[in-house]
Amino acid sequence: MTTTIRVFDPPLCCSTGICGPSVDPDLVRFAADLDWLRSQGVDVERFNLAQQPGAFTGDSVVQKALETDGVEGLPLVLVDGRVAAQGTYPSRDALMALAGLVVRKTTEATGTGCCGGNSGKSGCC
Helix, strand or coil: CCCEEEEEECCCCCCCCCCCCCCCHHHHHHHHHHHHHHHCCCEEEEEECCCCHHHHHCCHHHHHHHHHHHHHHCCEEEECCEEEEECCCCCHHHHHHHHCCCCCCCCCCCCCCCCCCCCCCCCCC
16 A cells, blocks of 8 residues: 655745755755655655645545644654654654655674675675
8 A cells, every 4th residue: 555645835935945046955855855756656645735726625524624723733744644744844753654664774894795895805895
């Protein structure tokens, strides 16, 4: 089963953060993180209140959040229809956890083996 993440942005001129008079680094990072999630097979949808108001009024969870917190409660991040984050853009690590992705950490060379330097082989790496 694929996780669906839906992001409801406040009114913006664009979702990338690189338009307008100043660049918003949080939006740039978040846009890149969402692209990365898509590349991992996560279903990601993003809506901008200024450009897609129907998406906000057509979702009862979003509509209730707007009634309660107003635009100040945006961005709103839903995971499979449930509020997962509100008022802030989650980090990549938080998004990964929300999507149920597991990161496999690689171990660094310990000084043994071919690339560790103690193999006695020349040119192995």
